[in-house]
Amino acid sequence: NAGVTQTPKFQVLKTGQSMTLQCAQDMNHNSMYWYRQDPGMGLRLIYYSASEGTTDKGEVPNGYNVSRLNKREFSLRLESAAPSQTSVYFCASIKDIRFPMTNTEAFFGQGTRLTVV
Amino acid sequence: QKEVEQNSGPLSVPEGAIASLNCTYSDRVSQSFFWYRQYSGKSPELIMSIYSNGDKEDGRFTAQLNKASQYVSLLIRDSQPSDSATYLCAVNLNVGGGADGLTFGKGTHLIIQP
Numbered sequence: 023n024a025g026v027t028q029t030p031k032f033q034v035l036k037t038g039q040s041m042t043l044q045c046a047q048d049m050n051h052n053s054m055y056w057y058r059q060d061p062g063m064g065l066r067l068i069y070y071s072a073s074e075g076t077t078d079k080g081e082v083p084n085g086y087n088v089s090r091l092n093k094r095e096f097s098l099r100l101e102s103a104a105p106s107q108t109s110v111y112f113c114a115s116i117k118d119i120r121f122p123m124t125n126t127e128a129f130f131g132q133g134t135r136l137t138v139v
Numbered sequence: 140q141k142e143v144e145q146n147s148g149p150l151s152v153p154e155g156a157i158a159s160l161n162c163t164y165s166d167r168v169s170q171s172f173f174w175y176r177q178y179s180g181k182s183p184e185l186i187m188s189i190y191s192n193g194d195k196e197d198g199r200f201t202a203q204l205n206k207a208s209q210y211v212s213l214l215i216r217d218s219q220p221s222d223s224a225t226y227l228c229a230v231n232l233n234v235g236g237g238a239d240g241l242t243f244g245k246g247t248h249l250i251i252q253p
Contacts, residue, residue: 053240055239055240062147062245063245064227064243064244064245064246065183065227065243067239067240070239070240078239080239112182112183114240116240116241119231119239119240126171126231126240126241127171127173127185127188128173128183128185128229128240128241129185130182130183130184131182132181132182133181133182
């Protein structure tokens with residue numbers, strides 16, 4: 023049981039380059055999330071998808087776009103990378119955030135360490 | 140403003156002692172509370188969830204919830220050097236219908252001294 027799988031694990035980009043971070047989960051979860059984690063800042067939500075077919079902005083969406091390709095996959099795209107986007111990116115899934123009384127624990131992928139030079 | 144607050148530490152505890160980690164949150168109607176452990180360079184790993192007032196025990200870990208005081212804590216008994224990590228408190232602050240998932244504290248860095 024793989025859980026949440028992110029690719030790539032490491033990436034170095036030059037300023038202005040674009041790339042897509044891939045995330046897939048095999049737990050049949052409805053809700054998926056992208057976070058970035060920076061020293062002293064904690065986990066900050068970039069974008070989320072409460073269910074297949076919907077996406078919404080989180081706390082820090084500028085410079086990013088997302089696609090919920092199907093129920094399993096949720097990708098994050100950097101169109102023109104900037105040094106301020108150097109961070110560790112985590113994808114997470116929740117069974118269904120629309121039912122908040124139970125089963126709202128988040129499961130995380132292994133992370134992508136991105137450096138923009 | 141949705142907030143989850145933790146002392147960033149570092150919290151230094153001798154091996155074999157009890158480590159006590161604390162977290163406060165802003166929304167009185169929150170229903171779901173979680174503790175995650177994150178080793179350096181790794182992803183957060185769920186170690187405890189708690190949904191009702193009182194204590195919940197799982198091995199060496201005990202989560203405590205007091206909704207009236209908007210306070211959740213994690214106790215680690217018989218602390219081991221392998222418990223050295225950053226502990227993240229997470230709260231579902233969206234009982235009113237928001238879908239942006241869990242709100243995380245910035246984490247407490249715990250060091251277990253051999």
